[in-house]
Amino acid sequence: MNFAYTKDKSSVYTFGASPQNILTTVNPYSVAIIALSSSSSSTSSSGGIPKGVEEESKGDLLHINSNATYPSPFRYEQTMSLESTDYTLSGLAKVYVQRGRGVVLILSCGEADCNNGNKQDAVMVRLPFQQSTAFIRQQTGFKITNGPKKYTLRIYVEDGSEADFDYISIKNVWDGELVENSHFEKKT
Numbered sequence: 001m002n003f004a005y006t007k008d009k010s011s012v013y014t015f016g017a018s019p020q021n022i023l024t025t026v027n028p029y030s031v032a033i034i035a036l037s038s039s040s041s042s043t044s045s046s047g048g049i050p051k052g053v054e055e056e057s058k059g060d061l062l063h064i065n066s067n068a069t070y071p072s073p074f075r076y077e078q079t080m081s082l083e084s085t086d087y088t089l090s091g092l093a094k095v096y097v098q099r100g101r102g103v104v105l106i107l108s109c110g111e112a113d114c115n116n117g118n119k120q121d122a123v124m125v126r127l128p129f130q131q132s133t134a135f136i137r138q139q140t141g142f143k144i145t146n147g148p149k150k151y152t153l154r155i156y157v158e159d160g161s162e163a164d165f166d167y168i169s170i171k172n173v174w175d176g177e178l179v180e181n182s183h184f185e186k187k188t
Helices: none
Strands: 062-065 076-082 085-097 103-109 123-129 136-144 149-157 162-172
Touching: 062 149, 076 162, 085 103, 085 123, 103 162, 123 136, 149 162
Parallel strands: none
Antiparallel strands: 062 162, 076 149, 085 136, 085 162, 103 123, 103 149
């Protein structure tokens, strides 16, 4: 692919209350165009976002988009009680646009005091999603040691990001599903 631009006729703006064109303040500069790598089930060695597994959509989609000038705190929420045991948090999403804080599933404390002294809305588990051309499943394991306590699961799509979610899930060690939202039920 051929790519060219003129610095004086181009602009790249930061997000925030007072956006700035960084091309006017950065010298020298370079632009790299990279292709999204194919998905794999390995984890990034740098400790960043784990690479997900490409999966086919089941067709029951929750489309979420956000406005860069009005960052909504979250777009989906469910509260549940979790016992002391191991769990798996997962989701299947196709992220069309990722800006700023991007697209992430977050499980947070839903009581005044949760696991190990964590307080209301403290983030217990964070599962980020990257921009993709296909539906990608991300998952992570976590352990609750001071249950039963209430927790809140939220989908955050912020700062002008846009995504389709096919499902989100929290399963216990017995493979029991704890997310109870008919929008994410499998179609039979």
